Amino acid sequence: MNTIRLINKPFFFLFTITLFFTVNASFAQPDGAKLFKANCAACHKPDKDLVGPALKGALERWEGNEEMLMLWVKNPQKALETGDQQVKKLYDEWSPKGGMMTPQSLNDEEIMAVFAYADAYAPPAPKVEQGGKITYVKQDDSWLWLAVLSVLLITAILVLRSVVNVLQNAIRIEKGEDLESAIPVGDSIGNWLSNNKVLTFFITLFIVIALFIKVWDEALAIGVYEGYKPVQPIEYSHEVHAGKLEIECVYCHSGALQSRTAMIPSANVCMNCHNAVSEGPLTGTEEIQKIYDALGWDGSAYTGETTPIEWVKVHNLPDHVYFSHQQHYVVGDVDCTECHGDMTKETVGKQNAKLTMAWCLECHNTMEIDINSSAYYDEVHNRLLEHGEEELKGYLEDGKITVRELGGFECSKCHY
Template sequence: MCSHYNRFKTYLLALVFGVSSLALSTQAYAQAPDAAQIEKGTAVFDANCKQCHAIDEVVVGPALRDATKRWPSEAAILNFIKYPQKTIEGGNAYAKGLYDKYKQFMPNHDFLKDDEIKAVIAYIKNPPAKVEEKKTDAAGAEGAAKEAAPADNGVITYVLAALVLVLFLVLVVLGLLVSVLTKYLNSNTEGLDEDDKEVISQTLGFDKFFGSVAFKAAVGFVFFIMIAKAGYDKVYSVGIHQGYAPRQPIAFSHKLHAGMYEINCNYCHTGVYKAKSASIPSVNICLNCHNSIKTESPEIKKLYSAVEKNRPIEWVRVHNLPDLAYFNHSQHTKVGGVECQTCHGNIQDMEVVQQHSSLTMGWCINCHRETVVKAEGNAYYDKLVAMHAKKSKEPMKVENIGGLECSKCHY
């Protein structure tokens, strides 16, 4: 009897332990993560997932809100994100259903660590509240700013117009006063000597004024200044293509892709953070999305035509530097932390990309003189910062670490 009782007690304890473990694991899977993990997940999501997924709308793949509830465990999600095709071919019914609906394999993400994927899962579980409303608010704020700008410009215009009007009225009044006084004096010439009468009776001779040496010299000087200024501007603008916006072989909108859909620059320009050149996107990058999106568009059909003919898209380069100048993209974006908009302007608002900055040597030098080195968290700069602090109370700038040396930019 005791042995049966002990065995029953053992089974009961094991059952309780198993249920408790399951409850704890379920709780751990469902519990709200901390803010740091969500922030990390946001960064990983933006860098690797945002091109094809959104929280509340279908992009290339499905919307991700409540996606974690559709999987039995976190381990299943981890395995699918790392090896989606293998999971589908392995017979996972839900994964196969996704492929049947969207007709596209998600690329392997086995380069991501488990903690990075878990951080993404944390972000998906806790996305920014009311994403669409935030976009609407941002759009409204942008619209308000655009409306406010013309209003300010209008005020300035009205003030200038008012000043011009006031000056014109002053001149009219002065002219009337001179006319009235002249008539009055002409009608009362008694007691005036000959010199005063000559002053009153004199008139402005336009032929004498325009024929005078002073007038001709003034006109000649003005023309000389205008011609000299035009020549100087022409010579100074040689090799400067600010505002250059060539027509591309495919009408690609950065405003739509980088602005509306917030696709990271790194997705198309793969070298922007790791190479000397940002690189021009190849056709296969475009087809990652457009093998299933807007496939009937005349512009997208140009992609298929390029593939059929085995020819690249002949994109026209917008930003060109002379061969004598050395520029490394990754040195500025990855090491220096320079935002794309610093040099390229608000690229996310451009339908047609144009050269925003002058890209002259003076422009680069001024940037090196004004830009503070982002030394935080980079041990390479520790000694340089300490040495600079002994000599100056100003923050260390690029010019202080050799940013103005000729050999830095010229071979």
């Protein structure tokens, strides 16, 4: 009886705690950051004007008129129809630039969470450059230097030969012998070669191998397009969108969050903003018009005549290679910049890296993993532990774990 009591007490305690947290969780605050990103980020920034005004301080601006504010977010059209002065002023100021805000299906509590997020928002500190970044070594010109050196050496040998000949003749004069002219270069090389057969064999072998490597290198360079930046059907600009407007890369390339490919956004994604923005500072209405043409949008309705935008693919890994954006961006926490360079300074897409096998391996060889960073690595950690404490210590001996140590050099990880 006593033992049962002993077991039951802690059990009952745990049960109550669990119940408390479960009940509590169902009353948990809505996540303002998530709601903002999912519903408002296409047109608003917390701290800067975009298609609509910055949301920071909205509650303050609408103080005393909160009910109208809620109505505005849920149904702008209806709010406008009430004839409220603040709504009218807002609409008159912004609709020429941004059109009318779309109705948002959020409840009061969720809207308040979004405002709380916007008010508390501080722009992220710029990412501090850490050590251990990879630098790409430029192909060196060692072949050219080798050629120059060889010419110099051969000249030196020829000069020395004639010097030796002059000296030998000087000795002959002293001894009273006849003068001799130097043996022709060709003959003397022939003599030397037949006297040093083994050495000759190795020199020949060396030259053949060197030539072979050179040809192999050149062959591998076929299909390597570093810096490739083809003309695109729309003069789209990363500098404007990802740079000036600070739209997140994954807003458009959302595939990077959950799949192998980062994906090119469909024209519908462009329309999240361009149903309201029909003019840009550089190209006016001309380029944005192409989005409307593609979707068959005549400014007020869809005509049904669609013609997909034919973006030119920039990056092309061979079919036998497996690469996953999710594995790198989400699991490995590798930033886009690491592989694509600073796209916020480019117009259309550009190939930044060589995409050779050596490029992949160079990073896997040096890049460190923070094994405490995600649940994915908990599993890896346990797997390593299964091999024994000793092996794990071996990995951690130098205080770091690289991609290579986790299998980033295994052929089968990258090749089908």
